[in-house]
Amino acid sequence: MSVAPFKSTLSAEGNSGLSVSRDENTADFNINRFIQYLAEAVLVVNTDGVIECANAKAALLLNRIERPLLGESWPDFLHDRCVAQYQGLVKIVAKQVLSLQTGPTEMVIRCANGELKDIELSVSFLSEPEARLLLILRDLTRQKAEFEQLRRQAATDALTGLANRRSFDEQLLHHWLQCTAAKRPLSVIIIDIDFFKQFNDSYGHIQGDACLRKVARAILQAMPLDAQLAARYGGEEFALILPNYNEIKALAVAREVQQAVRQLQFTDAALPASVGITVSQGIASEINGQFRTSTALLCAADTALYRAKADGRDCINTSC
Numbered sequence: 001m002s003v004a005p006f007k008s009t010l011s012a013e014g015n016s017g018l019s020v021s022r023d024e025n026t027a028d029f030n031i032n033r034f035i036q037y038l039a040e041a042v043l044v045v046n047t048d049g050v051i052e053c054a055n056a057k058a059a060l061l062l063n064r065i066e067r068p069l070l071g072e073s074w075p076d077f078l079h080d081r082c083v084a085q086y087q088g089l090v091k092i093v094a095k096q097v098l099s100l101q102t103g104p105t106e107m108v109i110r111c112a113n114g115e116l117k118d119i120e121l122s123v124s125f126l127s128e129p130e131a132r133l134l135l136i137l138r139d140l141t142r143q144k145a146e147f148e149q150l151r152r153q154a155a156t157d158a159l160t161g162l163a164n165r166r167s168f169d170e171q172l173l174h175h176w177l178q179c180t181a182a183k184r185p186l187s188v189i190i191i192d193i194d195f196f197k198q199f200n201d202s203y204g205h206i207q208g209d210a211c212l213r214k215v216a217r218a219i220l221q222a223m224p225l226d227a228q229l230a231a232r233y234g235g236e237e238f239a240l241i242l243p244n245y246n247e248i249k250a251l252a253v254a255r256e257v258q259q260a261v262r263q264l265q266f267t268d269a270a271l272p273a274s275v276g277i278t279v280s281q282g283i284a285s286e287i288n289g290q291f292r293t294s295t296a297l298l299c300a301a302d303t304a305l306y307r308a309k310a311d312g313r314d315c316i317n318t319s320c
């Protein structure tokens with residue numbers, strides 16, 4: 001299909017001060033004018049994907065305000081992995097089987113400045129005066145960023161910044177499935193601060209919170225880089241997921257944690273230099289199918305922790 005002679009102008013008129021227009025004598029003038037008033041970014045493309053009309057919002061979204069969009073190939077703005085998906089949408093509307101519209105469908109565009117943007121695309125079929133597609137593009141950048149922030153918050157313990165219990169449970173199941181399928185070991189360590197109630201009672205909950213943050217940082221520093229996850233499991237309980245770690249390697253990590261916590265000082269919070277804390281730890285390791293489920297592995301680590309507490313605290317116990 002040939003592309004009619006279009007012209008594009010940057011004008012001081014209109015809401016955005018930017019308009020892209022077609023010859024006012026053509027039959028398309030009305031639609032071109034109409035789309036300039038819409039709140040969404042809109043393109044009209046011919047069946048070959050060549051842009052015939054574009055509103056100012058589309059030019060802004062695609063970051064093409066210096067040169068006109070008219071005559072450009074719209075699919076060139078799509079991320080490679082979305083081209084086939086777009087063509088599928090076009091086929092559906094062109095066949096006019098279900099509806100003259102499809103979408104909104106999530107896609108990724110590559111803007112004129114190379115920036116990738118998530119958008120929602122709706123495609124409508126215009127049959128008169130000649131077959132064309134009306135594309136409505138909605139920028140999802142803000143929603144995606146907000147969603148990502150919410151997703152991160154939902155997985156994070158607000159006090160310590162470590163993963164929270166929910167995230168721990170999800171990750172444990174994930175690594176359990178991976179490690180057991182590949183017959184690789186998986187270890188879990190549960191770490192519990194000793195006599196934390198006394199710490200709270202003696203110095204107050206604000207100091208208690210600061211202490212939890214210090215322990216979280218000490219655990220992160222002691223954790224090997226290839227360990228998957230450190231989480232705040234409960235009030236004064238933390239847990240580590242160590243894929244590919246057998247019991248011996250997990251024990252070495254627990255010893256590092258024990259040393260790091262023993263060295264914590266609270267003088268920065270105006271507490272005496274003599275104030276210190278310790279942790280008790282329970283380890284369980286899955287190596288050759290001893291545990292039937294990830295929950296059983298976790299229970300074994302918990303039982304080992306209870307034994308460490310019973311053994312006098314500031315110590316490490318393994319499930320065997």
Ligand SMILES: Nc1nc2c(ncn2[C@@H]2O[C@H](COP(=O)(O)OP(=O)(O)OP(=O)(O)O)[C@@H](O)[C@H]2O)c(=O)[nH]1
Pocket residue numbers: 159192193194195196197198200204205206207208209212234235236309313
């Ligand atoms: N400051 C503060 N304290 C918390 C938080 N969550 C739980 N705790 C406190 O942690 C303490 C846990 O006390 P216990 O379960 O008796 O355990 P413990 O005193 O550490 O004794 P052992 O574990 O047996 O060594 C309680 O005093 C809780 O109030 C929190 O988010 N902030």
